[in-house]
Amino acid sequence: MGGRIRTYDWASTPLGPPKAWPQELRSALGICLHSSFPTAIYWGPELRLLYNDAWAFIPGERHPGALGQPARDVWRDIWEVIEPQFSQVLGGEGVSVYDQLLPMVRGGKVAETYWNYSITPIRGLGGVVGGIFNQGHETTERILQERNREEEAARQRRLFQQAPGFITVLGGPNHVFEFVNDAYVRLFGDRAYVGRTVREAFPELAGQGFYEWLDRVYETGERFVAERIPVVLQYPGAPAGQRFLDFIYEPVADDAGRVTGIFCEGFDVTAAHQGAQALKDSEERLRIAQAAGGIGTFELLPETGEIVVSEQFCRLWGVPPVTQVPVAYFLNLIHPGDRDAVVTGRSDLPARALEYVEYRIVRPDTRETRWIARRGEPVPDPSGRGTRYFGVTYDITARKQAEADLLALNETLEARVAEVLAERRLFADIVEGTDAFVQVVDPGYRWLAINKAAADEFERIFGVRPAVGESILNVLAHLPEHKEAVEAVWRRALSGEEFTEIAEFGDPDRDSRQYEMKYRVLRDADGGLLCAYQFVYDVTERIREQERLRLAEEALRQAQKMEAVGQLTGGLAHDFNNLLAGISGSLELMQTRMTQGRYTELDRYMGAAQGAAKRAAALTHRLLAFSRRQTLDPKPTNVNRLVAGMEELIRRTVGPAIMVEVVAAGGLWATLVDPPQLENSLLNLCINARDAMPDGGRLTIETANRWLDRRAASERDLQPGQYVSLCVSDTGTGMTPDVVAKAFDPFFTTKPIGQGTGLGLSMIYGFARQSGGQVRIYSEPGQGTMVCLYLPRLAGQPEVAEPTPELADAPRARDGETVLVVDDEPTVRMLVTDVLAELGYAAIEAADGPSGLKVLQSDTRIDLLVTDVGLPGGMNGRQMADAARVTRPGLKVLFITGYAENAAVGNGLLEPGMEVLTKPFAMETLASRIREMTAR
Numbered sequence: 001m002g003g004r005i006r007t008y009d010w011a012s013t014p015l016g017p018p019k020a021w022p023q024e025l026r027s028a029l030g031i032c033l034h035s036s037f038p039t040a041i042y043w044g045p046e047l048r049l050l051y052n053d054a055w056a057f058i059p060g061e062r063h064p065g066a067l068g069q070p071a072r073d074v075w076r077d078i079w080e081v082i083e084p085q086f087s088q089v090l091g092g093e094g095v096s097v098y099d100q101l102l103p104m105v106r107g108g109k110v111a112e113t114y115w116n117y118s119i120t121p122i123r124g125l126g127g128v129v130g131g132i133f134n135q136g137h138e139t140t141e142r143i144l145q146e147r148n149r150e151e152e153a154a155r156q157r158r159l160f161q162q163a164p165g166f167i168t169v170l171g172g173p174n175h176v177f178e179f180v181n182d183a184y185v186r187l188f189g190d191r192a193y194v195g196r197t198v199r200e201a202f203p204e205l206a207g208q209g210f211y212e213w214l215d216r217v218y219e220t221g222e223r224f225v226a227e228r229i230p231v232v233l234q235y236p237g238a239p240a241g242q243r244f245l246d247f248i249y250e251p252v253a254d255d256a257g258r259v260t261g262i263f264c265e266g267f268d269v270t271a272a273h274q275g276a277q278a279l280k281d282s283e284e285r286l287r288i289a290q291a292a293g294g295i296g297t298f299e300l301l302p303e304t305g306e307i308v309v310s311e312q313f314c315r316l317w318g319v320p321p322v323t324q325v326p327v328a329y330f331l332n333l334i335h336p337g338d339r340d341a342v343v344t345g346r347s348d349l350p351a352r353a354l355e356y357v358e359y360r361i362v363r364p365d366t367r368e369t370r371w372i373a374r375r376g377e378p379v380p381d382p383s384g385r386g387t388r389y390f391g392v393t394y395d396i397t398a399r400k401q402a403e404a405d406l407l408a409l410n411e412t413l414e415a416r417v418a419e420v421l422a423e424r425r426l427f428a429d430i431v432e433g434t435d436a437f438v439q440v441v442d443p444g445y446r447w448l449a450i451n452k453a454a455a456d457e458f459e460r461i462f463g464v465r466p467a468v469g470e471s472i473l474n475v476l477a478h479l480p481e482h483k484e485a486v487e488a489v490w491r492r493a494l495s496g497e498e499f500t501e502i503a504e505f506g507d508p509d510r511d512s513r514q515y516e517m518k519y520r521v522l523r524d525a526d527g528g529l530l531c532a533y534q535f536v537y538d539v540t541e542r543i544r545e546q547e548r549l550r551l552a553e554e555a556l557r558q559a560q561k562m563e564a565v566g567q568l569t570g571g572l573a574h575d576f577n578n579l580l581a582g583i584s585g586s587l588e589l590m591q592t593r594m595t596q597g598r599y600t601e602l603d604r605y606m607g608a609a610q611g612a613a614k615r616a617a618a619l620t621h622r623l624l625a626f627s628r629r630q631t632l633d634p635k636p637t638n639v640n641r642l643v644a645g646m647e648e649l650i651r652r653t654v655g656p657a658i659m660v661e662v663v664a665a666g667g668l669w670a671t672l673v674d675p676p677q678l679e680n681s682l683l684n685l686c687i688n689a690r691d692a693m694p695d696g697g698r699l700t701i702e703t704a705n706r707w708l709d710r711r712a713a714s715e716r717d718l719q720p721g722q723y724v725s726l727c728v729s730d731t732g733t734g735m736t737p738d739v740v741a742k743a744f745d746p747f748f749t750t751k752p753i754g755q756g757t758g759l760g761l762s763m764i765y766g767f768a769r770q771s772g773g774q775v776r777i778y779s780e781p782g783q784g785t786m787v788c789l790y791l792p793r794l795a796g797q798p799e800v801a802e803p804t805p806e807l808a809d810a811p812r813a814r815d816g817e818t819v820l821v822v823d824d825e826p827t828v829r830m831l832v833t834d835v836l837a838e839l840g841y842a843a844i845e846a847a848d849g850p851s852g853l854k855v856l857q858s859d860t861r862i863d864l865l866v867t868d869v870g871l872p873g874g875m876n877g878r879q880m881a882d883a884a885r886v887t888r889p890g891l892k893v894l895f896i897t898g899y900a901e902n903a904a905v906g907n908g909l910l911e912p913g914m915e916v917l918t919k920p921f922a923m924e925t926l927a928s929r930i931r932e933m934t935a936r
Helices: 002-007 023-034 079-090 140-162 182-188 210-220 270-293 311-317 346-352 397-409 411-433 452-462 480-494 540-596 599-627 639-654 675-691 710-715 737-742 760-770 826-839 849-856 877-887 923-935
Strands: 039-043 048-051 095-106 109-123 129-138 166-171 176-180 224-232 242-253 259-268 295-301 306-309 324-326 357-362 369-380 387-395 437-441 447-450 499-505 513-523 529-538 635-637 658-663 670-673 697-708 721-730 774-780 784-794 818-822 842-846 864-868 893-897 914-918
Touching: 002 023, 023 039, 023 048, 023 109, 023 129, 079 095, 079 109, 079 129, 109 140, 166 182, 210 224, 210 242, 210 259, 242 270, 295 311, 311 369, 311 387, 369 397, 437 452, 437 480, 447 452, 452 529, 480 499, 480 513, 480 529, 513 540, 540 599, 635 675, 639 658, 639 675, 639 697, 639 721, 670 675, 675 697, 675 721, 675 760, 675 784, 697 784, 737 774, 760 774, 760 784, 818 826, 818 849, 826 842, 826 923, 842 849, 849 864, 849 877, 864 877, 864 923, 877 893, 893 923, 914 923
Parallel strands: 658 697, 818 842, 818 864, 864 893, 893 914
Antiparallel strands: 039 048, 039 129, 095 109, 109 129, 166 176, 166 259, 224 242, 242 259, 295 306, 295 387, 306 324, 357 369, 369 387, 437 447, 437 529, 499 513, 513 529, 635 670, 670 784, 697 721, 721 784, 774 784
16 A cells, blocks of 8 residues: 555645655554554544555445545545544544444445544644544454344244253253243243253252252263153142153363253153053053953954954963964864854955954864854044954853753743743844834943934935944044034933933934934933933924924914904994094084084084094004004102002992902002003003992902012013002903903903993004013803903012193293294194193204204204104104204103104103103193103
8 A cells, every 4th residue: 555655646635745745644644554454544634534454344345446535535435423522533533333333335335334443643743733633453253153143042032932942051060041932831830941950940859859850961972862751840830740851961061171051851741651551551441351251352464365463362272472464374273163154265355354252263273162152343544545444252152051051941932032031032133123212321422322324314414334343433523513512412311311402403404304313211220320322203294293383373463463353444444434423523613513503502413522532542552552563651660659649549439339459568569551551551450350240239349469480471471570469350240251361352242232332452462562571361150250461570660740830820030031833733742832831932843853853853943843753754753853863962851643653762761861751642741741741
């Protein structure tokens, strides 16, 4: 770089020719050029750059063009970082930085670089700073290596943390915990491991060998591998008792090969160890059982013509112990007379090996002839290499001898034995041939018996064929959703429960079937459960027929309802024609008398018209009550107080020939009903009782609290619970069962023509059902009748009703109170607005829902909305009220309706601030209700 500096055209720069440079710059440059450490000088106001060979790699591709250039031009990419540092040095204060990040442009791209460097001021005469002396070196490679090592260490820790086995890292000769993963904590408990030694964290391991194994690995540097090592843990959170572990201790060495710690990884294999031990114990028990029971086992290998036999098998056949030999080895020991029954050729071996067969053998050790029974079964090879054939053999010589002896000694019993065997075969044939699905299962869920129909259906549903001796749970292991359901129902039966239920099985998209399943149990002489058995019938067609019957019954009920509607229509037309004739005639005569100026007779015709109108209203109420579409106004009611208030009216109605007795229950519960409708129902019952006693008698009105249990409630078609009963009984003529069955039908009456409409009891029935209760008739011909109303109990006490004032006495409106009246009938609007005007209210009228809602959504003052429920315009009164309450949340609403679905006013459950008044109504009642609502 000395040559480059000498040949550089410095005269063209503010520094001028080198001869004119100040002594301090020449001295500093001499130090720079003779230094082996990367060194640079920045001089002058523009901090022109000079540097040595060791520093030349630092500017990279900027070299050698950076020589003599201002620092700002050379280091544009990092100027924001170094400019404050240079300013500090120019102010006389040196700067040293370590691992400074400088994002330099290298190869056309910004690269992340790190540096250690110092910059110090170069002072001239008088101490003035004329330049900067810079030395440093790059640390990028070291920083990135350290970062990679940290990231790799973090990645390793994440891998260790997510490993399924337990992992720990121990450091030093004392085995200090440096790391443990979550699996380690779950197995051994949370012992605050890091920083503690193994002996401190696991004091209970003393004497169990773990300390010694760790010391030996650390001292020798040799790996230690352990399998099925027992360990006993004693720490909260760690599993109690003995556990078994598979683990490895791997020494960790430094670069010099010295052991600095131990890496440990392992698994808790307690369950596998216990399972293996259980299997070993089970195999030993099986071997003992086979030896004790004289049962030998074998596996047939048809592909090689060989057979693998057990020790007990060889003992049964009287041959020395062998393991795997050709099948002919044992075939030659079979009695010549039985050999054809056992096997006929090599190709038959697999099939014939599955058959149960009894045959004789000649033992080679004793030359004794013995009877042997053999049974085999195919088992799919788990490895998928075809089918394996397993079987058992056992000695039946004693049984055969007993059979022969029995045959010889009991030849006279042959006929009876044959008969018994035939009976058993007949029973077995019946069970096997029945369409019912029969299964017998032991407490271990293994089939003891299953008929063909059940096996076929089981295979159709689940895709696998069951066999006696197999476990239901194992057979359905590949169908967990079905296994759970089947296990649950058999668990009930195997716990001793006998029951019947209907369930659906099969693919719903293809052939889903309904089954009726009857479960019974079989017990031993001591009452212990031996097994459970199941009879199953496919009842799909029966269920479908029941559904068809239900639909037919529903259609019949609908037809009966339409017939009743026809009766209602005929009766209604008859009665209303009479009532309309009275109203129309009275009005015509009133008009005639007014024309004649005879005003004194108007009251008589007016009374006749009003009376007919009231009877028409009563008839409408009765019809609505029967159809259960009557709008009720339920209130908390004290039935005792209601009966007491009507007692005098009832006495006058029934006349002096009938003695009236009221039996009021003490502490009677309240009920939620419409009081006028209950009064009307009570009066109707008393009139019916009076008509049933033409020669006089006793009429009893009785109240009581009733607590109906499930059976009593079911008999009355009610839900179990608490009810208030109101019963009216008489000593009259009584009714036959046929009459009682029709008593609630509309227009059914036993009274002479003209003395009854047939709607009284039907109205009472509709009122009771709509109030959540019931009505029942108890009658004996010649003995009398009792009719009982059952009404649900209401918690709390009823309010005492106040009498309705006369219209002239009704309180007046306050200044500015406004009522919106919405009704599609102009006459009704006229009457309501006249009443409002009489009381001092301002009235606004609307003929339909949309018009009314428009007023309600304006800024007009509205203190009360009086509206019909059924309105034209696509919006009923309830919908209009609900929409209005969006902008007027506290709007008070009075529904006036002559006929309305209960849903329109909330099934009698109105929101706060809403009430209902049924048409026709007295003007005094309307005025009183309006004043009550606006005053709240």
